[in-house]
Amino acid sequence: MKKRGIRPGYFIILILLGAVLYGVFAILNSKMLERNAPEILIQDKIYWNLRTPLNIKFKDDSGIKFIRISMNDGTNTSNLLNQVMQEPITELDVNLTIPKTSFFNQKDSYEMQIEAVDFSKWGFFTGNKTQKNIQVILDTTRPDVNVLSHSYSISKGGSAIVVFKATDNDLKEVYVKTNYGKKFKATPFYKDGYYASLVVWPVDVENFSADVIATDKAGNEGRSHIRYFLQNVKYKTSTIPLKDSFLDGKISELTDQYAKDPSLLSRLDKMKFINETLRAENEVLIKNVTSGVDETSIENFKILPFYPLKNGKKVADFADHRYFSYNGEIVSESWHMGIDFASVAQASIVSSNDGVVAYVGENGIYGLNIIIDHGFGLYSLYAHCSSVNVNQGDIVKAGQVIANTGVSGLALGDHLHFGILVQSLEVRPQQWLDKKWIADNITSVLDAAKKIIDKK
Incomplete structure (x- = not known):
């Protein structure tokens, strides 16, 4: 008895049925029938001065088709916007302005009603809809x-x-x-x-x-x-001739330590890498560390003159604009944003004021580097150390020995590079070493302000 095979017509029906099912599945999962309602990105309570356009963001997978915005004062409603999109827009920014009308002269608080409909055919071709009510506080008075x-x-x-x-x-x-x-x-x-x-x-x-x-x-x-x-x-400008011994010594050593492929760099390329590229990276780190400001209320900001190195002699000044030449040609430049002090090798470095250690570590041209946060956005910086006695996060006291001088980083002789920063900007350390300047420009100003406040 012969077995009956599946007729060819059945194959065609199965193929057609599979195609239909796949088509239905594809349609149900396409943007045409997506089911996600539009997003209306605005806080539930906002403050508005009526002068600045109010930004409202809309997002939707199939695209925004229609938006309506109105304001209600509890009794009456004012329509501010009715907009129909000709084409789907998946991300829409509306900068709403208020028409000149007496409606907004009556109250200080309103309810804004926002409605958005998308291009989806879900819901029997009506699309997905989102409605959002937000409280609007009108405020046109300047602080x-x-x-x-x-x-x-x-x-x-x-x-x-x-x-x-x-x-x-x-x-x-x-x-x-x-x-x-x-x-x-x-x-x-x-x-x-x-x-x-x-x-x-x-x-x-x-x-x-x-x-x-x-x-x-x-x-x-x-x-x-x-x-x-x-x-x-007026600050000093210097032209410094570069010697081969310097380029092949300190510059080459630092290049070997920090460059990705130092063998591809010439002498002058190494100099530019250290003095420009690496310096810029190191200064970004310092800027990030010193940009913070403690928001705790202050009543007294007492700062003593900084005296980081006993018997230290100034060997380089702040804001010296240095041009480096080789064979009579300027090849690189930089600013020296601190004061260099030298006394004896591995001399003790002292924190003249209380503070918190914000950074300790190797920092390229600055070598072994310490930064201390003294509050109020004021920081002190100590570079080229040979050793340190503190860790990041430590609380230090005035008079405490925090490190020793050295030749780490871009330093040829044992010395301390000392800097003062205010909210990430380098400033003249000389001012903060001067007791009279601090009294006249900082302490007396705060004391005078307190007397004015107490009289109010």
């Missing part, structure tokens, strides 16, 4: 900002201080903004509503100006100009 006390002057490459008051019901941020773009974080000072900050005029910036700025949650900004007397300072 009140007043400078109470500040250093009389600021010198190029130097530091100064300012104390100010900032008042607003919904204060968001206070800082000092300079003409060169740096924002100095302000620290709460003495009593609520008062702030203080150290500021810096960098050596490579030709002019200086600064404003105290306060912003609130609605984006309103209040500002007050700080009227410093500007003192221009």
Whole structure:
């Protein structure tokens, strides 16, 4: 008896059925029928000054098709936006502006209703829909900002201080903004509503100006100009001929330690690598370590003159702009952003003020390097050490021996490279070594501000 085979027609039916099932599966899992509702990216409660456009972000897998935005004051509704998209937009930014109408002159709090529909055919071709209600607090009043006390002057490459008051019901941020773009974080000072900050005029910036700025949650900004007397300072410029013994010695040693393939570099390439590439990397580390500011309120900021090396003789100055020449041609340049002190080999290095060790380690041209955080955005730096007596995170006291001088990093003779930084910027250490300068420009300013505050 012959076995009956499967008829060819069955194969065709099975193939067609499989194709249909695959098609249905593909459609159900395609963007055409995706089931994810649109995302409306905005906080549940916002503050708005009505002047700055309000940014609302929308996201959807199949693309945004329609959005509607309205405001309700509890009684009446005002439609702000009805927009239909001609093509799917998966990410949409709406910068909402308020039309000139008396509707927004009645109250300080409103409910914003936001609706978004996508291009999906899910839900019998109606698409996925998201609705979101948010509370909108209208605030058109700028924070009140007043400078109470500040250093009389600021010198190029130097530091100064300012104390100010900032008042607003919904204060968001206070800082000092300079003409060169740096924002100095302000620290709460003495009593609520008062702030203080150290500021810096960098050596490579030709002019200086600064404003105290306060912003609130609605984006309103209040500002007050700080009227410093500007003192221009001329710094040294040096041209240093490079010797083969230096290039084949210290420069070659550091290149072997830090370059990926030192054998491919010529003498001058090695010099440029150490003096420019490696220096830049090392300075980024220092900047990152010294950019933090303790936000704990301060009542007294007492700082003693820095005297890191007993009987130390200054052998190199701050902000010396150095040009390096080889066979009469300038091949590289750099700034020496500290003071070099020398006394005897492996001399004791002392922390003149209390602080917390923010960094200890090998840092390229700086060698074995220590950075101490003294609070209020002020840091001291100690480079080229031969040994250290502290670890990162240690609390140090004034007068404590923290390390010994040496020749680590880009140092030819045993010495200490000492630096002072304010919120990541190098400043003139001479000022912070001077008892009178500290009293006139820092301590007396804070004391004067406290007397003004106490009278209010």
